[in-house]
Amino acid sequence: MILRRTMLGAALAGAMALSLSPASAADLEQSSITLGVGGKPLLYYLPLTIAEQKGFFEEEGLDVAINDFGGGSKSLQALVGGSVDVVTGAYEHTIRMQAKNQDIRAVIELGRFPGIVLAVKKDLADQIKSPADLAGRKVGVTAPGSSTNFFVNYLMAKDGADPQQAAFIGVGAGLSAVAAMQQGEIEAISNLDPVISKLEADDDIVVLADSRTEAGTEAIFGASIPAAVVYMKNDFIEANPNTVQALVNSFKKALDWLATASPEEIAEVVPAEYHLGNEELYLRAVAASQETYSRTGIIPPEAMQASFDMLKQFDPELASAEFDLDRTFTDRFVTAAGN
Structure with missing residues (x-):
């Protein structure tokens, strides 16, 4: 703390x-x-x-x-x-x-x-094409049980997958999260800006779901x-x-x-x-x-x-x-x- x-x-x-x-x-x-x-x-x-x-x-x-x-x-x-x-x-x-x-x-x-983004490691984008494909994968979240975790849970359930089949790993909300993705400690990430923008700028990720805009939020949830x-x-x-x-x-x-x-x-x-x-x-x-x-x-x-x-x-x-x-x-x- x-x-x-x-x-x-x-x-x-x-x-x-x-x-x-x-x-x-x-x-x-x-x-x-x-x-x-x-x-x-x-x-x-x-x-x-x-x-x-x-x-x-x-x-x-x-x-x-x-x-x-x-x-x-x-x-x-x-x-x-x-x-x-x-x-x-x-x-x-x-x-x-x-x-x-x-x-x-x-x-x-x-x-x-929410402003939360779900993304996958770029070299795994051909294997993880939807939230359902996260079953059995290591997913970085700010902390287990946080809103970034809920976001993935919802997306997986919406796609017919069981969120309990993913391994959620707390990676924090700053450079620790960036490092976890870049060093291969996780295969996907649910996080927010500036973490997501940093990973995008470094061409490390492919985005699967983006709730940073009204249109993106409504496409995911059907409402704000x-x-x-x-x-x-x-x-x-x-x-x-x-x-x-x-x-x-x-x-x-x-x-x-x-x-x-x-x-x-x-x-x-x-x-x-x-x-x-x-x-x-x-x-x-x-x-x-x-x-x-x-x-x-x-x-x-x-x-x-x-x-x-x-x-x-x-x-x-x-x-x-x-x-x-x-x-x-x-x-x-x-x-x-x-x-």
């Missing part, structure tokens, strides 16, 4: 206190929160990095400690275990937890398309599917509504900024190490992913249903689960953001 404090941190603590009115700071039930994420450098989580680097958390009176885990499933485990307060992760996790009678809810949508969200236990929401509102305000500012920012402006804001050693490549990856970010922060009901329908394709427990899907997301904070 790597612990990162929000930029500016203690150096601006005094200035932050002066910039906030005493009333606004006092309104927060807790000003220090811990956030879990699985693969922060991924463009999937770009709104988090923007909120951090642009100082939007500080503007709302928050001191956010970010724990960057190897994948989304590990962030969820940290939330359930109590070591983080909130998570920036895949919406699908809220569905799975509600089905297990654990009241975990999303409070803002960050991504309206919510991706990254901010989620937490409902007990935390009820006990800390002002803190949650400040957090949602911060992320909404990030989404609004991203809606008009150029790839060059984005590249200037994120840490240089996120470029994977090639800023030009990163700019192309950003341009390819900009369509994925939410415009409103609100998950449409039909998108929630589409995500549930997708999960049921390969998870027999969800196929028979009974719960209120509306409990997976509340729009009360996004609606109030900026007001």
